[in-house]
Amino acid sequence: MPRIAIGGFLHETNTFAPSKATYEDFLHGGGSGRLLKGEEILTQMADVNSAISGAIRHGTEHGWELVPTLFAATSPSAHVTADAFERIGGDLVERIAAALPLDGVILDLHGAMVTEHLDDGEGELLARLRDLIGPDVPVVVCLDLHANVTAKMFDMADVLESYRTYPHVDMAETGLRGARALEAMLDGTRPEKAMRVAPYLSAIAWQCTFAEPARGLYALLEDLAGDTREMSFNMGFPAADFPECQMTVLAYGPDADSAADRMLAAVTDAEPAFAGKVWTPEDGVAEAMRLAALPETKGPVVIADTQDNPGAGADSNTTGMIRAMVAAGAKGAIGNLYDPATAKAAHEAGEGATLDIAIGGQSGIPGDSPFRASFTVEKLSDGNFTASGPYYRGKHMAMGPSACLRLGALRIVVVSAKAQMADRDMFRQVGIVPEDEPILIVKSSVHFRADFEPIAGALLTCAAPGPMAVDPALLPFTRLRPGLRIGATGPAFAPDTKETQDAGH
Template sequence: MPRIALGGFLHETNTFAPTKATYDDFAHGGGSGRMLRGDEILTACADINAAISGAIRHGWAAGWELLPTLFCATSPSAHVTENAFERIAGELIQRIVDLGPVDGVFLDLHGAMVTEHHDDGEGELLARLRAAIGPDVPVVVCLDLHANVTQAMFDLADVLESYRTYPHVDMAETGLRGARSLGAMLDGSRPTKAMRVPDFLTAIAWQCTHADPARGLYARLADLAGNDRAMSFNMGFPAADFPECQMTILAYGPDADRAADAMLAAVNAQEPAFLGRVFTPEDGVAEALYLRSRHGPVVIADTQDNPGAGADSNTTGMIRAMVAAGARGAIGNLYDPAAARAAHAAGVGATRRFTLGGQSGVAGDTPFEVEATVEALSDGTFTATGPYYRGRVMEMGPSACLRVGALRIVTVSAKAQMADRGMFRQVGIIPEEEPILIVKSSVHFRADFDPIASHLLVCAAPGPMAVDPARLPWTRLRPGRRIGALGPAFQPA
């Protein structure tokens, strides 16, 4: 019976974001769920949309002795603090060491972690793991599609297996593929491997695999992978200011170099297609009012305040535009614990003066002072049913629905990307009945909102996750890399 160590430590780092990730953030987890240890990982993660879930199910079916260690994640943000990384990485590695000899290691990581003291959080973690277990134990790591895969990560892991959908509805399936790769190495064999790096970055708003170019590129990836090799195309997270912020193509198994070269050619040919239309808040609301339909809400992505990309989910540009236009609709989530507490203190039906959002000091954004009515209150706990968060118990903390004119605002006490209709329902809003829905998300919302949306728009209100990577103040990117599709080549000052 193979002894397989399991663990996870996930964070997507936006080095331009306003707030860092502390140990307490990982302990609580926000929308990702609290930190888990030992067998509670098997209980909590066996049937959720996460890579470790697929590995658990495969391991049980294959008769492995699963040895769970530590699993934690938190919302994207600025750097992981040194204290958080050292405590979590130290405990994870020590728990693996304490297991004694193992036949393999499966890790669920993100692939875009930057810490206060290490550009490459995952590379550092894998280096410590290799120092602890040696070079001969097979290590498989599952990554987010937005991983900034570094040379160290590629060298230290035997296989890196990444999601192929955005919204990420295939996380468990990815874990299953990774576990199968691990099983194939338990006899001591290792696959040949190849890595290629395109010369440009792409904006996350145009990486959705529901549409081209990403849809066609991942179909090409699946064709090249076939049944005899693992392959990944990581579109990267274009908000991490270090030299290896990049897209990557990974191939393992027979003819790995040929497959990687073919995928690189396909990606390069599609560079011009990674562009799209972005509205200002005012123009986006006007367009939504024009497009209103009986066949479902117009859904607007407030993409630059996406907490799934490191923002704090508390900017007010879209709120101001909706109120100024007198437009009816709903927006979520506004991360503002103080406003949520004030709403609970006031009670349902109360009308009072609130100061909403604007706490992060984002250029061009300020708190919005307004009279609002408390329409509904909740403790913020519910089980997500949409494809992205599927099965997770969400703990948004004290939450409220505040009405300002014709606009309803979901105010919460924990950060999580608005990617499940239950986030509206938990405060009494029926999303299908709203003419306009504004979601603080870039793409993940589409997993649950596409089926009800009559139209989809992207707006760029002031926020820390620039929809165009070329607008970020880069200083350390690799010289010559194009900042965005068809964008300028980076040159250090």
């Protein structure tokens, strides 16, 4: 019976975001699950859409002796504090070391963690792990599709296995692939491996695998992987200011080098296609109203408030789209607005009360500010529910005290914990029926599409002021790899010439 340690430590770091990830944030999980230790992992993560879930399923079905260690995750934000990294990462490594002897280790990491004191959180974690367990114990790491894979991560792990969908509906399947890769190494063999780095960054708004060019690239990846290789294409997280912020191709198995070269060539050729239409808030709302009024539009027009996406490090509290909807007199709903003080005030006032209050705008984003009005407290909730959509599937969501505030024809979901609006139950938990609204505004970039696209009459992307620039070239980078193109067909980064970025920022 193979003895396999499992664990996880996930964070996606936007180094330009307004708030950092503390130990308390990981302890409470940012709306999608608290820090788990030991057997709690097996009971609470066995049947959700996560890589560790797939690993648990494979291990259970194949007679592994699973040694659960620690699992921690929280919403994307600015840097992980040094305290949080050392406490959680140190605990994870110590638990694995205490479990020795082991036949293998499989970890669920994100791949884009930057801390206050480390550019490469995952690489450092894996290096410390290797120092303790030695070179002979196989280590497989499951990664997010948005991982900024570094040379240290590639060197320290035997296989890096990444999601192949965005929205990430295949997280559990990635865990299954990773566990199968580990199974193949239990006899002591190691696969050939190759890593390639793309010459440009791409914007997350145009990385959806439901559409081109990502759809075709991942189809090619599947063909190249076949039954004999493990392959990953990481589109990277383009809001991390360090030299290894990058898109990468990974290949493991026979002829890994040639497979990686073929995949990189396709990624390079696809560069001009990583682009799309972005609307201003005012023009986007006007277009949404026009589309919603057409008899052929079946279902709500869904607008992505992409620059305030908490799934990319924003605080989910900007008010640009609220202002545009109110100014246009548009009917619809927007969520989630992360504003614990307003949620508390709504609960104190009670359902049916009128609340004269300024909401949102706490992050101090240039061009954004709190929005004051007299709202009706339409519905209150404790924020606890189980998500049923494909992305959060099966996860218990703890959004804290929540409220639906109504202002004229607009309904606003106010919550006390940050989580990307990627599940229709996030509207339903405060009494909003998303299918009945003509316009839905979601603080998300792509993940919302897993649950909202099936009901959408149309999809639009708007850029209200927010910390996650829809175009990476608008970010004030100072430390990227020289020559890397910032955004598809964007300017090449040079450390001493930042005029393009500074002008845009």
